[in-house]
Amino acid sequence: DQQVKQNSPSLSVQEGRISILNCDYTNSMFDYFLWYKKYPAEGPTFLISISSIKDKNEDGRFTVFLNKSAKHLSLHIVPSQPGDSAVYFCASGGGNQFYFGTGTSLTVIP
Amino acid sequence: DTGVSQDPRHKITKRGQNVTFRCDPISEHNRLYWYRQTLGQGPEFLTYFQNEAQLEKSRLLSDRFSAERPKGSFSTLEIQRTEQGDSAMYLCAGQGETRDNEQFFGPGTRLTVL
Numbered sequence: 263d264q265q266v267k268q269n270s271p272s273l274s275v276q277e278g279r280i281s282i283l284n285c286d287y288t289n290s291m292f293d294y295f296l297w298y299k300k301y302p303a304e305g306p307t308f309l310i311s312i313s314s315i316k317d318k319n320e321d322g323r324f325t326v327f328l329n330k331s332a333k334h335l336s337l338h339i340v341p342s343q344p345g346d347s348a349v350y351f352c353a354s355g356g357g358n359q360f361y362f363g364t365g366t367s368l369t370v371i372p
Numbered sequence: 373d374t375g376v377s378q379d380p381r382h383k384i385t386k387r388g389q390n391v392t393f394r395c396d397p398i399s400e401h402n403r404l405y406w407y408r409q410t411l412g413q414g415p416e417f418l419t420y421f422q423n424e425a426q427l428e429k430s431r432l433l434s435d436r437f438s439a440e441r442p443k444g445s446f447s448t449l450e451i452q453r454t455e456q457g458d459s460a461m462y463l464c465a466g467q468g469e470t471r472d473n474e475q476f477f478g479p480g481t482r483l484t485v486l
Contacts (some may be wrong), residue, residue: 306476
């Protein structure tokens with residue numbers, strides 16, 4: 263039973279434009295939400311997070327938005343760069359356990 | 373580089389053999405997690421340690437799987453009597469006392485069971 267879903271397996275964006283990656287979760291008790299980026303042959307690396315008490319968190323080109331009523335979060339990357347091409351995982355949970363989505367493969371076209 | 377290392381990076385074994393993987397987090401990581409990732413899926417939680425204490429285990433962790441963290445530093449994950457369905461990437465992640473709750477992943481051990 264997938265508690266965290268990323269419904270878009272892939273996304274292609276032109277360099278300089280905005281990339282929007284989406285994630286849905288099912289458990290309203292989740293209180294922390296994270297995005298990870300993964301390159302081939304490497305483990306996921308942390309990108310940005312947000313707690314349930316906020317609805318937006320920004321770090322440079324990366325912004326995460328949380329809509330608790332819709333159980334939805336999104337990651338905005340602007341402007342997108344070719345180096346952003348990777349697989350992006352969202353993770354949701356709290357306490358000691360986090361659940362990961364299946365990932366969205368982002369390709370930024372130069 | 374997250375500072376978390378895993379050994380070996382690749383392991384090929386025959387069905388029925390036992391395998392052991394090692395994870396070395398950095399010293400600040402009082403929490404350590406093991407995950408399994410198969411093709412097209414995200415990491416799936418297997419187990420979690422707070423220092424040397426194993427505090428949670430997933431239903432995915434059958435009795436053929438055992439994990440230890442004897443001194444609260446490195447950890448090992450052993451799979452006994454491997455099956456073809458055990459073929460996956462095994463990731464470990466360390467976590468310290470951070471504001472963002474982020475975990476620092478190692479590069480993973482890719483297991484192939486023939």
